[in-house]
Amino acid sequence: MSTLGIVGAGHIGSTVARLAVDAGVDVVIANSRDPETLADLVADLGPRARAATAEEAAGAGDLVVLTVPLKALGDLPVAAFEGRVVLDTGNYYPQRDGRIADLDDGSTTASELTARTLPGARVVKVFNNIFSEHLGALARPQAPAGSDERSVLAIAGDDASAKQAATALLDTIGYDVVDAGPLSEGWRFQPDTPAYGLPYDGSTDGTWSGSTAKRVGAEELRAALAAATRG
Ligand SMILES: NC(=O)c1ccc[n+]([C@@H]2O[C@H](COP(=O)([O-])OP(=O)(O)OC[C@H]3O[C@@H](n4cnc5c(N)ncnc54)[C@H](OP(=O)(O)O)[C@@H]3O)[C@@H](O)[C@H]2O)c1
Structure with missing residues:
Protein backbone atom coordinates (compact mmCIF):
# COMPACT_ATOMS: atom_id res chain seq x y z
CA MET A 1 0.00 0.00 0.00
CA SER A 2 1.20 3.53 -0.65
CA THR A 3 -0.91 5.86 1.50
CA LEU A 4 -2.62 5.32 4.84
CA GLY A 5 -5.20 7.76 6.18
CA ILE A 6 -5.29 8.22 9.96
CA VAL A 7 -8.18 10.04 11.64
CA GLY A 8 -7.16 10.70 15.23
CA ALA A 9 -3.63 11.79 16.10
CA GLY A 10 -3.42 10.85 19.77
CA HIS A 11 -1.71 7.90 21.43
CA ILE A 12 -2.71 5.23 18.94
CA GLY A 13 -2.92 7.45 15.84
CA SER A 14 0.58 8.85 16.27
CA THR A 15 2.00 5.40 17.09
CA VAL A 16 0.47 3.80 13.98
CA ALA A 17 1.74 6.78 11.95
CA ARG A 18 5.27 6.19 13.22
CA LEU A 19 5.13 2.46 12.47
CA ALA A 20 3.71 3.09 8.98
CA VAL A 21 6.25 5.79 8.07
CA ASP A 22 9.11 3.60 9.30
CA ALA A 23 7.78 0.81 7.08
CA GLY A 24 7.80 3.08 4.01
CA VAL A 25 4.08 3.95 3.96
CA ASP A 26 2.96 7.56 3.40
CA VAL A 27 0.45 8.81 5.98
CA VAL A 28 -2.13 11.57 5.95
CA ILE A 29 -3.13 12.28 9.53
CA ALA A 30 -5.87 14.40 11.11
CA ASN A 31 -7.22 15.44 14.47
CA SER A 32 -10.42 17.39 15.18
CA ARG A 33 -8.75 20.78 14.65
CA ASP A 34 -6.77 22.76 12.10
CA PRO A 35 -4.06 20.56 10.48
CA GLU A 36 -1.55 23.22 11.53
CA THR A 37 -1.93 21.91 15.10
CA LEU A 38 -0.17 18.71 13.92
CA ALA A 39 2.89 20.55 12.57
CA ASP A 40 5.22 19.21 15.29
CA LEU A 41 3.99 15.65 14.87
CA VAL A 42 4.41 15.59 11.07
CA ALA A 43 7.80 17.28 11.34
CA ASP A 44 8.84 14.52 13.72
CA LEU A 45 7.41 11.82 11.43
CA GLY A 46 9.31 13.19 8.43
CA PRO A 47 8.59 13.62 4.72
CA ARG A 48 6.26 10.62 4.42
CA ALA A 49 3.72 12.30 6.74
CA ARG A 50 1.26 15.07 5.98
CA ALA A 51 -1.37 16.70 8.20
CA ALA A 52 -4.85 17.24 6.82
CA THR A 53 -8.47 17.63 7.79
CA ALA A 54 -10.35 14.50 8.88
CA GLU A 55 -12.20 14.59 5.57
CA GLU A 56 -8.95 14.60 3.57
CA ALA A 57 -7.33 11.93 5.73
CA ALA A 58 -10.35 9.63 5.39
CA GLY A 59 -10.19 9.98 1.61
CA ALA A 60 -6.42 9.77 1.25
CA GLY A 61 -6.01 6.05 0.66
CA ASP A 62 -7.96 2.81 0.49
CA LEU A 63 -7.28 2.17 4.18
CA VAL A 64 -7.99 4.58 7.00
CA VAL A 65 -7.27 4.07 10.67
CA ARG A 96 -15.17 9.05 28.85
CA ASP A 97 -17.83 8.37 26.20
CA GLY A 98 -21.02 8.57 28.28
CA ARG A 99 -23.45 5.68 28.62
CA ILE A 100 -24.41 3.99 25.32
CA ALA A 101 -27.43 1.77 25.95
CA ASP A 102 -26.83 -0.64 23.03
CA LEU A 103 -23.34 -1.37 24.34
CA ASP A 104 -24.40 -1.59 27.98
CA ASP A 105 -27.05 -4.23 27.17
CA GLY A 106 -24.75 -6.17 24.85
CA SER A 107 -27.05 -5.85 21.84
CA THR A 108 -24.17 -4.54 19.73
CA THR A 109 -20.40 -4.03 19.88
CA ALA A 110 -18.29 -0.89 19.64
CA SER A 111 -17.12 -1.56 16.08
CA GLU A 112 -20.64 -2.48 14.94
CA LEU A 113 -21.59 0.97 16.18
CA THR A 114 -18.79 2.44 14.05
CA ALA A 115 -19.99 0.42 11.05
CA ARG A 116 -23.53 1.72 11.59
CA THR A 117 -22.17 5.28 11.76
CA LEU A 118 -20.15 4.81 8.54
CA PRO A 119 -22.51 2.76 6.35
CA GLY A 120 -20.36 3.05 3.20
CA ALA A 121 -17.23 1.73 4.89
CA ARG A 122 -15.96 -1.81 5.51
CA VAL A 123 -14.94 -1.80 9.16
CA VAL A 124 -12.25 -3.99 10.70
CA LYS A 125 -11.72 -3.87 14.47
CA VAL A 126 -8.00 -3.85 15.31
CA PHE A 127 -5.37 -2.36 17.69
CA ASN A 128 -8.04 -2.36 20.44
CA ASN A 129 -6.39 -4.53 23.06
CA ILE A 130 -2.89 -3.10 23.10
CA PHE A 131 -1.53 -0.03 24.91
CA SER A 132 -0.05 2.48 22.46
CA GLU A 133 3.46 2.26 23.93
CA HIS A 134 3.39 -1.52 23.63
CA LEU A 135 2.12 -1.25 20.06
CA GLY A 136 5.26 0.68 19.23
CA ALA A 137 7.53 -1.60 21.23
CA LEU A 138 6.33 -5.00 19.96
CA ALA A 139 6.33 -4.26 16.20
CA ARG A 140 8.80 -6.45 14.31
CA PRO A 141 8.60 -5.41 10.64
CA GLN A 142 11.87 -7.14 9.72
CA ALA A 143 10.89 -10.51 11.26
CA PRO A 144 9.22 -13.02 8.94
CA ALA A 145 5.46 -13.48 9.35
CA GLY A 146 4.76 -16.44 11.63
CA SER A 147 8.18 -16.27 13.27
CA ASP A 148 8.66 -16.36 17.05
CA GLU A 149 9.69 -12.71 17.04
CA ARG A 150 6.32 -11.53 15.79
CA SER A 151 3.51 -10.56 18.15
CA VAL A 152 -0.08 -11.22 17.13
CA LEU A 153 -3.05 -8.84 17.10
CA ALA A 154 -6.74 -9.75 16.90
CA ILE A 155 -8.95 -8.50 14.09
CA ALA A 156 -12.71 -8.78 13.59
CA GLY A 157 -14.77 -7.82 10.58
CA ASP A 158 -17.60 -8.79 8.26
CA ASP A 159 -15.77 -8.34 4.94
CA ALA A 160 -13.08 -10.85 3.92
CA SER A 161 -11.23 -8.53 1.54
CA ALA A 162 -11.16 -5.76 4.14
CA LYS A 163 -9.67 -8.21 6.63
CA GLN A 164 -7.06 -9.19 4.02
CA ALA A 165 -6.14 -5.53 3.55
CA ALA A 166 -5.86 -5.06 7.33
CA THR A 167 -3.70 -8.18 7.61
CA ALA A 168 -1.39 -6.89 4.86
CA LEU A 169 -0.95 -3.54 6.64
CA LEU A 170 -0.25 -5.26 9.94
CA ASP A 171 2.36 -7.45 8.27
CA THR A 172 3.99 -4.34 6.80
CA ILE A 173 4.27 -2.66 10.20
CA GLY A 174 5.41 -5.85 11.92
CA TYR A 175 2.47 -7.81 13.34
CA ASP A 176 0.78 -11.13 12.65
CA VAL A 177 -2.99 -11.54 12.91
CA VAL A 178 -5.56 -13.83 14.51
CA ASP A 179 -9.03 -13.54 13.00
CA ALA A 180 -11.58 -13.37 15.84
CA GLY A 181 -14.53 -13.59 13.42
CA PRO A 182 -17.22 -11.08 12.43
CA LEU A 183 -17.66 -7.64 14.01
CA SER A 184 -20.28 -9.11 16.33
CA GLU A 185 -17.46 -11.14 17.96
CA GLY A 186 -15.34 -8.02 18.55
CA TRP A 187 -16.39 -7.97 22.21
CA ARG A 188 -13.93 -10.83 22.72
CA PHE A 189 -11.05 -8.34 22.81
CA GLN A 190 -12.78 -5.34 24.32
CA PRO A 191 -11.82 -3.93 27.76
CA ASP A 192 -12.15 -6.37 30.68
CA THR A 193 -11.50 -9.50 28.64
CA PRO A 194 -8.47 -11.82 28.95
CA ALA A 195 -7.22 -10.71 25.51
CA TYR A 196 -7.29 -7.07 26.59
CA GLY A 197 -4.57 -7.63 29.18
CA LEU A 198 -2.48 -10.02 27.15
CA PRO A 199 0.42 -7.87 25.85
CA TYR A 200 1.20 -6.55 29.34
CA ASP A 201 3.95 -7.94 31.48
CA GLY A 202 3.03 -6.50 34.83
CA SER A 203 3.33 -2.92 35.97
CA THR A 204 5.90 -1.30 38.21
CA ASP A 205 3.53 1.36 39.54
CA GLY A 206 0.02 0.04 38.85
CA THR A 207 -0.47 2.21 35.75
CA TRP A 208 -0.40 1.38 32.04
CA SER A 209 2.57 3.66 31.51
CA GLY A 210 4.42 1.79 34.22
CA SER A 211 3.87 -1.53 32.45
CA THR A 212 6.13 -3.36 30.06
CA ALA A 213 5.21 -5.07 26.82
CA LYS A 214 5.02 -8.84 26.40
CA ARG A 215 5.07 -10.62 23.06
CA VAL A 216 1.82 -12.51 22.37
CA GLY A 217 1.74 -15.60 20.15
CA ALA A 218 -1.20 -16.89 18.10
CA GLU A 219 -2.08 -19.82 20.37
CA GLU A 220 -2.05 -17.63 23.46
CA LEU A 221 -4.29 -15.06 21.80
CA ARG A 222 -6.73 -17.69 20.46
CA ALA A 223 -7.04 -19.18 23.96
CA ALA A 224 -7.72 -15.72 25.45
CA LEU A 225 -10.38 -14.96 22.83
CA ALA A 226 -12.04 -18.33 23.48
CA ALA A 227 -12.01 -17.75 27.26
CA ALA A 228 -13.80 -14.39 27.04
CA THR A 229 -17.23 -14.12 28.63
CA ARG A 230 -19.69 -11.34 28.03
CA GLY A 231 -20.48 -9.47 31.24
N1 LIG B 1 -4.40 4.78 24.22
C1 LIG B 1 -4.31 3.47 24.00
O1 LIG B 1 -3.29 2.84 24.32
C2 LIG B 1 -5.45 2.75 23.31
C3 LIG B 1 -5.30 1.40 23.04
C4 LIG B 1 -6.28 0.71 22.31
C5 LIG B 1 -7.42 1.38 21.92
N2 LIG B 1 -7.58 2.70 22.25
C6 LIG B 1 -8.82 3.36 21.80
O2 LIG B 1 -8.52 4.02 20.57
C7 LIG B 1 -9.24 5.27 20.52
C8 LIG B 1 -8.23 6.41 20.47
O3 LIG B 1 -7.47 6.35 21.65
P1 LIG B 1 -6.22 7.31 21.94
O4 LIG B 1 -5.73 6.92 23.29
O5 LIG B 1 -5.29 7.31 20.79
O6 LIG B 1 -6.96 8.71 22.06
P2 LIG B 1 -6.34 10.14 22.35
O7 LIG B 1 -4.89 10.04 22.66
O8 LIG B 1 -7.24 10.81 23.31
O9 LIG B 1 -6.48 10.86 20.92
C9 LIG B 1 -7.74 11.02 20.32
C10 LIG B 1 -7.52 11.69 18.98
O10 LIG B 1 -8.80 11.73 18.32
C11 LIG B 1 -8.95 13.02 17.76
N3 LIG B 1 -10.35 13.33 17.52
C12 LIG B 1 -11.36 13.46 18.41
N4 LIG B 1 -12.51 13.74 17.75
C13 LIG B 1 -12.20 13.80 16.43
C14 LIG B 1 -12.94 14.09 15.26
N5 LIG B 1 -14.25 14.35 15.31
N6 LIG B 1 -12.29 14.08 14.07
C15 LIG B 1 -10.97 13.82 14.01
N7 LIG B 1 -10.21 13.53 15.08
C16 LIG B 1 -10.82 13.54 16.29
C17 LIG B 1 -8.32 13.94 18.79
O11 LIG B 1 -8.08 15.18 18.21
P3 LIG B 1 -8.03 16.53 19.12
O12 LIG B 1 -6.72 16.49 19.81
O13 LIG B 1 -8.16 17.60 18.12
O14 LIG B 1 -9.21 16.43 20.07
C18 LIG B 1 -7.04 13.14 19.08
O15 LIG B 1 -6.07 13.38 18.10
C19 LIG B 1 -10.12 5.30 21.78
O16 LIG B 1 -11.39 4.75 21.50
C20 LIG B 1 -9.36 4.40 22.74
O17 LIG B 1 -10.21 3.86 23.74
C21 LIG B 1 -6.61 3.40 22.91
Whole structure:
Protein backbone atom coordinates (compact mmCIF):
# COMPACT_ATOMS: atom_id res chain seq x y z
CA MET A 1 0.00 0.00 0.00
CA SER A 2 1.20 3.53 -0.65
CA THR A 3 -0.91 5.86 1.50
CA LEU A 4 -2.62 5.32 4.84
CA GLY A 5 -5.20 7.76 6.18
CA ILE A 6 -5.29 8.22 9.96
CA VAL A 7 -8.18 10.04 11.64
CA GLY A 8 -7.16 10.70 15.23
CA ALA A 9 -3.63 11.79 16.10
CA GLY A 10 -3.42 10.85 19.77
CA HIS A 11 -1.71 7.90 21.43
CA ILE A 12 -2.71 5.23 18.94
CA GLY A 13 -2.92 7.45 15.84
CA SER A 14 0.58 8.85 16.27
CA THR A 15 2.00 5.40 17.09
CA VAL A 16 0.47 3.80 13.98
CA ALA A 17 1.74 6.78 11.95
CA ARG A 18 5.27 6.19 13.22
CA LEU A 19 5.13 2.46 12.47
CA ALA A 20 3.71 3.09 8.98
CA VAL A 21 6.25 5.79 8.07
CA ASP A 22 9.11 3.60 9.30
CA ALA A 23 7.78 0.81 7.08
CA GLY A 24 7.80 3.08 4.01
CA VAL A 25 4.08 3.95 3.96
CA ASP A 26 2.96 7.56 3.40
CA VAL A 27 0.45 8.81 5.98
CA VAL A 28 -2.13 11.57 5.95
CA ILE A 29 -3.13 12.28 9.53
CA ALA A 30 -5.87 14.40 11.11
CA ASN A 31 -7.22 15.44 14.47
CA SER A 32 -10.42 17.39 15.18
CA ARG A 33 -8.75 20.78 14.65
CA ASP A 34 -6.77 22.76 12.10
CA PRO A 35 -4.06 20.56 10.48
CA GLU A 36 -1.55 23.22 11.53
CA THR A 37 -1.93 21.91 15.10
CA LEU A 38 -0.17 18.71 13.92
CA ALA A 39 2.89 20.55 12.57
CA ASP A 40 5.22 19.21 15.29
CA LEU A 41 3.99 15.65 14.87
CA VAL A 42 4.41 15.59 11.07
CA ALA A 43 7.80 17.28 11.34
CA ASP A 44 8.84 14.52 13.72
CA LEU A 45 7.41 11.82 11.43
CA GLY A 46 9.31 13.19 8.43
CA PRO A 47 8.59 13.62 4.72
CA ARG A 48 6.26 10.62 4.42
CA ALA A 49 3.72 12.30 6.74
CA ARG A 50 1.26 15.07 5.98
CA ALA A 51 -1.37 16.70 8.20
CA ALA A 52 -4.85 17.24 6.82
CA THR A 53 -8.47 17.63 7.79
CA ALA A 54 -10.35 14.50 8.88
CA GLU A 55 -12.20 14.59 5.57
CA GLU A 56 -8.95 14.60 3.57
CA ALA A 57 -7.33 11.93 5.73
CA ALA A 58 -10.35 9.63 5.39
CA GLY A 59 -10.19 9.98 1.61
CA ALA A 60 -6.42 9.77 1.25
CA GLY A 61 -6.01 6.05 0.66
CA ASP A 62 -7.96 2.81 0.49
CA LEU A 63 -7.28 2.17 4.18
CA VAL A 64 -7.99 4.58 7.00
CA VAL A 65 -7.27 4.07 10.67
CA LEU A 66 -10.07 5.56 12.77
CA THR A 67 -8.72 6.19 16.24
CA VAL A 68 -10.91 8.68 18.09
CA PRO A 69 -12.91 8.36 21.32
CA LEU A 70 -16.27 6.64 20.71
CA LYS A 71 -18.08 9.81 21.77
CA ALA A 72 -16.65 11.54 18.63
CA LEU A 73 -18.29 9.12 16.16
CA GLY A 74 -21.17 11.53 15.55
CA ASP A 75 -18.74 14.29 14.48
CA LEU A 76 -17.06 12.36 11.63
CA PRO A 77 -17.34 13.38 7.96
CA VAL A 78 -19.33 10.26 7.05
CA ALA A 79 -19.26 10.67 3.24
CA ALA A 80 -15.44 10.75 3.19
CA PHE A 81 -15.33 7.17 4.53
CA GLU A 82 -17.47 5.84 1.68
CA GLY A 83 -15.79 2.83 0.05
CA ARG A 84 -12.88 2.77 2.51
CA VAL A 85 -11.55 -0.02 4.65
CA VAL A 86 -11.74 1.47 8.14
CA LEU A 87 -9.46 0.08 10.83
CA ASP A 88 -11.35 0.89 14.01
CA THR A 89 -9.39 1.10 17.26
CA GLY A 90 -12.29 2.43 19.34
CA ASN A 91 -13.05 1.06 22.79
CA TYR A 92 -16.04 1.92 24.93
CA TYR A 93 -15.23 3.69 28.17
CA PRO A 94 -18.51 4.97 29.71
CA GLN A 95 -16.62 7.39 31.98
CA ARG A 96 -15.17 9.05 28.85
CA ASP A 97 -17.83 8.37 26.20
CA GLY A 98 -21.02 8.57 28.28
CA ARG A 99 -23.45 5.68 28.62
CA ILE A 100 -24.41 3.99 25.32
CA ALA A 101 -27.43 1.77 25.95
CA ASP A 102 -26.83 -0.64 23.03
CA LEU A 103 -23.34 -1.37 24.34
CA ASP A 104 -24.40 -1.59 27.98
CA ASP A 105 -27.05 -4.23 27.17
CA GLY A 106 -24.75 -6.17 24.85
CA SER A 107 -27.05 -5.85 21.84
CA THR A 108 -24.17 -4.54 19.73
CA THR A 109 -20.40 -4.03 19.88
CA ALA A 110 -18.29 -0.89 19.64
CA SER A 111 -17.12 -1.56 16.08
CA GLU A 112 -20.64 -2.48 14.94
CA LEU A 113 -21.59 0.97 16.18
CA THR A 114 -18.79 2.44 14.05
CA ALA A 115 -19.99 0.42 11.05
CA ARG A 116 -23.53 1.72 11.59
CA THR A 117 -22.17 5.28 11.76
CA LEU A 118 -20.15 4.81 8.54
CA PRO A 119 -22.51 2.76 6.35
CA GLY A 120 -20.36 3.05 3.20
CA ALA A 121 -17.23 1.73 4.89
CA ARG A 122 -15.96 -1.81 5.51
CA VAL A 123 -14.94 -1.80 9.16
CA VAL A 124 -12.25 -3.99 10.70
CA LYS A 125 -11.72 -3.87 14.47
CA VAL A 126 -8.00 -3.85 15.31
CA PHE A 127 -5.37 -2.36 17.69
CA ASN A 128 -8.04 -2.36 20.44
CA ASN A 129 -6.39 -4.53 23.06
CA ILE A 130 -2.89 -3.10 23.10
CA PHE A 131 -1.53 -0.03 24.91
CA SER A 132 -0.05 2.48 22.46
CA GLU A 133 3.46 2.26 23.93
CA HIS A 134 3.39 -1.52 23.63
CA LEU A 135 2.12 -1.25 20.06
CA GLY A 136 5.26 0.68 19.23
CA ALA A 137 7.53 -1.60 21.23
CA LEU A 138 6.33 -5.00 19.96
CA ALA A 139 6.33 -4.26 16.20
CA ARG A 140 8.80 -6.45 14.31
CA PRO A 141 8.60 -5.41 10.64
CA GLN A 142 11.87 -7.14 9.72
CA ALA A 143 10.89 -10.51 11.26
CA PRO A 144 9.22 -13.02 8.94
CA ALA A 145 5.46 -13.48 9.35
CA GLY A 146 4.76 -16.44 11.63
CA SER A 147 8.18 -16.27 13.27
CA ASP A 148 8.66 -16.36 17.05
CA GLU A 149 9.69 -12.71 17.04
CA ARG A 150 6.32 -11.53 15.79
CA SER A 151 3.51 -10.56 18.15
CA VAL A 152 -0.08 -11.22 17.13
CA LEU A 153 -3.05 -8.84 17.10
CA ALA A 154 -6.74 -9.75 16.90
CA ILE A 155 -8.95 -8.50 14.09
CA ALA A 156 -12.71 -8.78 13.59
CA GLY A 157 -14.77 -7.82 10.58
CA ASP A 158 -17.60 -8.79 8.26
CA ASP A 159 -15.77 -8.34 4.94
CA ALA A 160 -13.08 -10.85 3.92
CA SER A 161 -11.23 -8.53 1.54
CA ALA A 162 -11.16 -5.76 4.14
CA LYS A 163 -9.67 -8.21 6.63
CA GLN A 164 -7.06 -9.19 4.02
CA ALA A 165 -6.14 -5.53 3.55
CA ALA A 166 -5.86 -5.06 7.33
CA THR A 167 -3.70 -8.18 7.61
CA ALA A 168 -1.39 -6.89 4.86
CA LEU A 169 -0.95 -3.54 6.64
CA LEU A 170 -0.25 -5.26 9.94
CA ASP A 171 2.36 -7.45 8.27
CA THR A 172 3.99 -4.34 6.80
CA ILE A 173 4.27 -2.66 10.20
CA GLY A 174 5.41 -5.85 11.92
CA TYR A 175 2.47 -7.81 13.34
CA ASP A 176 0.78 -11.13 12.65
CA VAL A 177 -2.99 -11.54 12.91
CA VAL A 178 -5.56 -13.83 14.51
CA ASP A 179 -9.03 -13.54 13.00
CA ALA A 180 -11.58 -13.37 15.84
CA GLY A 181 -14.53 -13.59 13.42
CA PRO A 182 -17.22 -11.08 12.43
CA LEU A 183 -17.66 -7.64 14.01
CA SER A 184 -20.28 -9.11 16.33
CA GLU A 185 -17.46 -11.14 17.96
CA GLY A 186 -15.34 -8.02 18.55
CA TRP A 187 -16.39 -7.97 22.21
CA ARG A 188 -13.93 -10.83 22.72
CA PHE A 189 -11.05 -8.34 22.81
CA GLN A 190 -12.78 -5.34 24.32
CA PRO A 191 -11.82 -3.93 27.76
CA ASP A 192 -12.15 -6.37 30.68
CA THR A 193 -11.50 -9.50 28.64
CA PRO A 194 -8.47 -11.82 28.95
CA ALA A 195 -7.22 -10.71 25.51
CA TYR A 196 -7.29 -7.07 26.59
CA GLY A 197 -4.57 -7.63 29.18
CA LEU A 198 -2.48 -10.02 27.15
CA PRO A 199 0.42 -7.87 25.85
CA TYR A 200 1.20 -6.55 29.34
CA ASP A 201 3.95 -7.94 31.48
CA GLY A 202 3.03 -6.50 34.83
CA SER A 203 3.33 -2.92 35.97
CA THR A 204 5.90 -1.30 38.21
CA ASP A 205 3.53 1.36 39.54
CA GLY A 206 0.02 0.04 38.85
CA THR A 207 -0.47 2.21 35.75
CA TRP A 208 -0.40 1.38 32.04
CA SER A 209 2.57 3.66 31.51
CA GLY A 210 4.42 1.79 34.22
CA SER A 211 3.87 -1.53 32.45
CA THR A 212 6.13 -3.36 30.06
CA ALA A 213 5.21 -5.07 26.82
CA LYS A 214 5.02 -8.84 26.40
CA ARG A 215 5.07 -10.62 23.06
CA VAL A 216 1.82 -12.51 22.37
CA GLY A 217 1.74 -15.60 20.15
CA ALA A 218 -1.20 -16.89 18.10
CA GLU A 219 -2.08 -19.82 20.37
CA GLU A 220 -2.05 -17.63 23.46
CA LEU A 221 -4.29 -15.06 21.80
CA ARG A 222 -6.73 -17.69 20.46
CA ALA A 223 -7.04 -19.18 23.96
CA ALA A 224 -7.72 -15.72 25.45
CA LEU A 225 -10.38 -14.96 22.83
CA ALA A 226 -12.04 -18.33 23.48
CA ALA A 227 -12.01 -17.75 27.26
CA ALA A 228 -13.80 -14.39 27.04
CA THR A 229 -17.23 -14.12 28.63
CA ARG A 230 -19.69 -11.34 28.03
CA GLY A 231 -20.48 -9.47 31.24
N1 LIG B 1 -4.40 4.78 24.22
C1 LIG B 1 -4.31 3.47 24.00
O1 LIG B 1 -3.29 2.84 24.32
C2 LIG B 1 -5.45 2.75 23.31
C3 LIG B 1 -5.30 1.40 23.04
C4 LIG B 1 -6.28 0.71 22.31
C5 LIG B 1 -7.42 1.38 21.92
N2 LIG B 1 -7.58 2.70 22.25
C6 LIG B 1 -8.82 3.36 21.80
O2 LIG B 1 -8.52 4.02 20.57
C7 LIG B 1 -9.24 5.27 20.52
C8 LIG B 1 -8.23 6.41 20.47
O3 LIG B 1 -7.47 6.35 21.65
P1 LIG B 1 -6.22 7.31 21.94
O4 LIG B 1 -5.73 6.92 23.29
O5 LIG B 1 -5.29 7.31 20.79
O6 LIG B 1 -6.96 8.71 22.06
P2 LIG B 1 -6.34 10.14 22.35
O7 LIG B 1 -4.89 10.04 22.66
O8 LIG B 1 -7.24 10.81 23.31
O9 LIG B 1 -6.48 10.86 20.92
C9 LIG B 1 -7.74 11.02 20.32
C10 LIG B 1 -7.52 11.69 18.98
O10 LIG B 1 -8.80 11.73 18.32
C11 LIG B 1 -8.95 13.02 17.76
N3 LIG B 1 -10.35 13.33 17.52
C12 LIG B 1 -11.36 13.46 18.41
N4 LIG B 1 -12.51 13.74 17.75
C13 LIG B 1 -12.20 13.80 16.43
C14 LIG B 1 -12.94 14.09 15.26
N5 LIG B 1 -14.25 14.35 15.31
N6 LIG B 1 -12.29 14.08 14.07
C15 LIG B 1 -10.97 13.82 14.01
N7 LIG B 1 -10.21 13.53 15.08
C16 LIG B 1 -10.82 13.54 16.29
C17 LIG B 1 -8.32 13.94 18.79
O11 LIG B 1 -8.08 15.18 18.21
P3 LIG B 1 -8.03 16.53 19.12
O12 LIG B 1 -6.72 16.49 19.81
O13 LIG B 1 -8.16 17.60 18.12
O14 LIG B 1 -9.21 16.43 20.07
C18 LIG B 1 -7.04 13.14 19.08
O15 LIG B 1 -6.07 13.38 18.10
C19 LIG B 1 -10.12 5.30 21.78
O16 LIG B 1 -11.39 4.75 21.50
C20 LIG B 1 -9.36 4.40 22.74
O17 LIG B 1 -10.21 3.86 23.74
C21 LIG B 1 -6.61 3.40 22.91
